[in-house]
């Protein structure tokens with residue numbers, strides 16, 4: 001994984017971010033998503049679309065559980081460098 005190349009830009013919307021963080025999420029159907037770096041806006045979006053979202057704050061792992069109804073993703077997720 002090339003961390004340096006993505007440094008400073010959100011993995012989803014490509015907005016330059018200073019406080020972006022690596023994020024992992026899982027949908028209701030078990031699909032997992034990994035993001036090198038998400039801006040706060042996209043992180044909040046993941047909390048709506050996914051069932052579970054894991055991220056790091058100040059080096060501590062945090063996990064968000066979506067207790068409500070997961071919202072279908074509006075567009076197919078672009079996987080970075082799909083192999």
Ligand SMILES: [Zn+2]
Pocket residue numbers: 010011012013014015038039040041042043
């Ligand atoms: Zn973003």
